[in-house]
């Protein structure tokens with residue numbers, strides 16, 4: 001008969017304190033790569049998403065690799081706003097403490113260049129923005145009262161300019177970036193670090209079928225860049241880095257030229 005006992009928790013010692021992280025949107029792509037990277041750095045993780053099979057397989061893989069309990073799955077739809085404060089408390093009691101909170105959940109529902117679709121826009125705003133607010137408000141309040149914690153939001157270079165291709169995705173990421181900046185300006189005085197992540201094109205399901213992509217990076221590279229920025233307590237990070245300089249130029253392209261660029 002297989003041994004059904006849960007793996008033991010990672011031990012806490014002065015040299016190996018147990019750091020803990022919550023990752024919303026962990027089942028695939030950048031989120032799954034981040035989970036593997038953070039577990040490799042010794043974090044104990046609460047991993048949240050809707051797809052049970054993917055999430056369970058990821059937790060099993062992480063726990064087997066570590067030889068101890070490092071990752072626990074929590075089935076969750078970020079549109080389930082009402083249940084978020086309760087779920088946060090459950091996770092807090094399971095992990096014992098929370099050092100790092102990452103909001104990565106995101107969708108992109110592109111519409112044709114001549115089409116407009118409010119249902120798709122609504123879903124994009126609900127997952128990319130409203131779900132983020134529903135989670136980050138109680139997390140910010142908790143970290144503020146504890147004077148401890150790090151918050152990471154996965155935004156996008158897409159939020160830096162309004163392109164013709166995917167208006168509501170651009171708008172959701174622009175709003176998320178602004179919200180994260182406001183949180184940072186509120187929380188820095190309490191010792192809380194807020195990191196805004198702006199990936200360019202990353203090879204994931206979200207990018208499937210997208211045209212005109214370039215400088216495409218792997219999820220592992222994105223995860224490494226993000227974890228380095230977390231360690232250095234940066235305020236923002238572009239991945240890959242060259243997007244920071246590209247955006248300096250792109251942000252200054254006059255509108256009458258920018259609107260002719262189909263991307």
Ligand SMILES: NC(=O)c1ccc[n+]([C@@H]2O[C@H](COP(=O)([O-])OP(=O)(O)OC[C@H]3O[C@@H](n4cnc5c(N)ncnc54)[C@H](OP(=O)(O)O)[C@@H]3O)[C@@H](O)[C@H]2O)c1
Pocket residue numbers: 024025026027028029030031048049050051052076077078079104105106107127154155156157198199200201202203204205206207
């Ligand atoms: N790929 C890129 O080129 C790129 C570029 C810039 C920014 N980003 C951002 O990076 C983040 C991760 O995306 P990805 O590229 O890694 O795509 P992905 O593989 O599709 O990952 C999206 C994640 O969000 C979760 N998610 C979506 N809707 C959810 C919901 N209602 N409730 C809970 N979780 C939900 C998904 O889990 P379930 O489906 O299992 O719920 C999945 O774990 C997104 O915020 C995206 O906007 C991606």
